[in-house]
Amino acid sequence: EIVMTQSPATLSVSPGERATLSCRASQSVSSNLAWYQQKPRQTPRLLIYGASTRATGIPARFNGSGSGTEFTLTISSLQSEDFAVYYCQHYNNWPLTFGGGTKVEIK
Amino acid sequence: EVQLLESGGGLVQPGGSLRLSCAASGFTFSSYAMSWVRQAPGKGLEWVSSISGRTVSTKYADSVKGRFTISRDNSKNTLYMQMNSLRAEDTAVYYCAKSRDAYNYDYWGQGTLVTVSS
Numbered sequence: 001e002i003v004m005t006q007s008p009a010t011l012s013v014s015p016g017e018r019a020t021l022s023c024r025a026s027q028s029v030s031s032n033l034a035w036y037q038q039k040p041r042q043t044p045r046l047l048i049y050g051a052s053t054r055a056t057g058i059p060a061r062f063n064g065s066g067s068g069t070e071f072t073l074t075i076s077s078l079q080s081e082d083f084a085v086y087y088c089q090h091y092n093n094w095p096l097t098f099g100g101g102t103k104v105e106i107k
Numbered sequence: 108e109v110q111l112l113e114s115g116g117g118l119v120q121p122g123g124s125l126r127l128s129c130a131a132s133g134f135t136f137s138s139y140a141m142s143w144v145r146q147a148p149g150k151g152l153e154w155v156s157s158i159s160g161r162t163v164s165t166k167y168a169d170s171v172k173g174r175f176t177i178s179r180d181n182s183k184n185t186l187y188m189q190m191n192s193l194r195a196e197d198t199a200v201y202y203c204a205k206s207r208d209a210y211n212y213d214y215w216g217q218g219t220l221v222t223v224s225s
Contacts, residue, residue: 001169034211036152043215044144044152049207056213087152091210094166096142096154 002026004088006099012107013078021102023071023088032092035064035073038101039084047086048073078104109133109214111203116219123193123223129186129203129216137161137181140206143188145199146218155201156188157210171197193223 003026013019023033035048046055048064051071061076075082083106088099115127127143142157156177157166165177176189186203200218207213 032209036212038152043202043217044212045215046207046211046213049211055207089152089154089211095168096157096210098152098154101151 004099029090029092111216113219
């Protein structure tokens with residue numbers, strides 16, 4: 001099983017600042033990596049797939065990068081609606097696994 | 108508009124069974140793989156099971172293998188999860204999720220809560 005490790009667990013950021021979230025895979029997942037956003041009491045929302053492709057309707061301030069075992073989600077200028085928990089997920093092979101999440105909170 | 112509507116959750120005793128359903132609309136159901144993903148209270152996301160579109164290949168997490176069975180009825184646009192021998196650690200919100208491609212998920216249902224407790 002591929003273990004997905006996200007860091008930091010919590011990120012305190014001021015509105016308008018850049019946020020950088022990391023996701024590391026215990027073995028290569030190529031570019032088969034997705035990022036999701038989940039707000040309290042809401043369902044997850046697909047942000048990025050293929051490590052760097054924004055899903056439909058996702059603002060350009062969300063950018064994904066990386067391949068192999070190291071991935072990054074960058075939110076260039078945090079808006080109030082971006083404070084949420086973010087999860088990475090690999091879909092390179094079975095079983096699929098998610099990271100433990102990074103909570104982005106208001107500083 | 109894509110819609111996924113789960114049902115069938117509830118309170119069940121350890122060792123009991125439940126059958127979850129997910130009614131899909133707004134897309135060609137048979138063309139897409141579907142999955143169940145769960146989230147225990149206050150915890151992260153956990154993939155549970157997936158089923159392909161037409162070939163009906165199935166995959167399971169080790170934590171549910173042999174106890175849960177995923178299935179689909181493409182004529183009814185409905186996804187199912189038969190859950191047997193339920194344990195306290197199966198307590199979670201169960202989401203039905205549609206694959207965008209491969210097994211990343213572009214649409215999620217609102218979830219149905221399964222509580223396993225005596």
